[in-house]
Amino acid sequence: MQGPPVGEVALTLSIGGGHLCLECRTWPRLLARTFLSSLTPSTNMINRSSNACMESGQVLQKQFSSIDELTLPMGSANYDSSINLNLSIGSLQGSDILRIKQLHDATQQSFHDAAKLQKADRSTEEMRLAVEENGRLKRMLAIIRERHCALRAQVLRLMRSSAASSPTSMRTSNRKIGKQEINGSRRVSNRQVVEDSRPRIVKIYVRDGDLVMRDGYYWRKYGQKVIRDNPYPRAYFRCSFAPLCPVKKKVQRSAEDKSVYVVIYEGEHNHVQPSPGKPLNYMT
DNA sequence: CGCTTTTGACCGGCGC
DNA sequence: GCGCCGGTCAAAAGCG
Ligand SMILES: [Zn+2]
Numbered sequence: 100m101q102g103p104p105v106g107e108v109a110l111t112l113s114i115g116g117g118h119l120c121l122e123c124r125t126w127p128r129l130l131a132r133t134f135l136s137s138l139t140p141s142t143n144m145i146n147r148s149s150n151a152c153m154e155s156g157q158v159l160q161k162q163f164s165s166i167d168e169l170t171l172p173m174g175s176a177n178y179d180s181s182i183n184l185n186l187s188i189g190s191l192q193g194s195d196i197l198r199i200k201q202l203h204d205a206t207q208q209s210f211h212d213a214a215k216l217q218k219a220d221r222s223t224e225e226m227r228l229a230v231e232e233n234g235r236l237k238r239m240l241a242i243i244r245e246r247h248c249a250l251r252a253q254v255l256r257l258m259r260s261s262a263a264s265s266p267t268s269m270r271t272s273n274r275k276i277g278k279q280e281i282n283g284s285r286r287v288s289n290r291q292v293v294e295d296s297r298p299r300i301v302k303i304y305v306r307d308g309d310l311v312m313r314d315g316y317y318w319r320k321y322g323q324k325v326i327r328d329n330p331y332p333r334a335y336f337r338c339s340f341a342p343l344c345p346v347k348k349k350v351q352r353s354a355e356d357k358s359v360y361v362v363i364y365e366g367e368h369n370h371v372q373p374s375p376g377k378p379l380n381y382m383t
Numbered sequence: 384c385g386c387t388t389t390t391g392a393c394c395g396g397c398g399c
Numbered sequence: 400g401c402g403c404c405g406g407t408c409a410a411a412a413g414c415g
Contacts, residue, residue: 320388322407335406339387349406 301364311360315372316340318348329354341370
């Protein structure tokens with residue numbers, strides 16, 4: 100009944116960081132790792148994976164040249180306080196951006212704490228270095244935020260356009276997590292009278308299970324099924340914000356990587372997005 | 384009480 | 400037709 104998914108998106112960005120190490124006077128390693136999967140048939144898409152850690156200052160300009168090279172320096176080896184930021188592109192309506200802001204604030208706070216300690220027994224030179232470092236962090240976060248906004252906008256645009264147009268040779272892409280190939284070809288072998296009745300189908304991969312449900316809409320679960328060749332059951336949801344909204348949602352953990360959720364949206368909402376409140380349901 | 388989730392029954396498409 | 404499989408229904412239970 101429903102056609103194959105027309106697009107697929109997965110984005111994970113995690114940043115591990117910590118406080119300025121007063122012993123070695125460097126920042127603990129900040130590691131940014133992004134992972135983008137292919138998106139749509141209609142463009143040359145992103146399919147990169149990067150996991151790099153660079154040494155200090157001189158890489159700063161370079162590392163910003165590409166989003167999958169976003170890293171911050173450093174030498175110190177304490178990883179303890181790390182921040183994990185998980186963004187998924189879909190209809191998240193800015194909660195991710197909020198998270199980035201929180202990260203920003205946390206960074207500032209940690210700098211502040213460090214600065215206070217430093218004031219006690221360290222020279223102002225070190226203080227200055229820390230200020231510089233902090234400035235770089237701030238800039239990096241601003242860039243991350245900017246890039247993410249842009250990327251997000253692009254993804255949403257592509258989701259829409261790929262749902263509307265059909266020309267297509269979707270290349271199958273194998274990603275690191277999960278090798279499910281994307282079947283996006285829309286062969287119009289026979290003329291479709293009801294072209295428009297084709298439900299929009301969007302497939303999304305999300306790493307953070309918590310974000311699976313908080314996509315800005317309210318969902319009512321109406322079924323669960325065990326699917327062949329997958330140890331995890333698939334859950335079926337219907338949009339419960341408006342009683343006649345036709346949108347459905349399928350959620351299922353990836354068979355290969357249980358930390359990855361595969362979410363399939365089907366249809367289009369016939370109402371506005373509910374107010375950005377808290378999620379109403381959860382899943383086990 | 385009004386909403387959810389749970390869970391087995393049911394149903395329709397498809398391959399044999 | 401039969402059985403498998405994915406999707407849905409709906410009765411019952413859960414929950415604030
Ligand atoms: Zn809806």
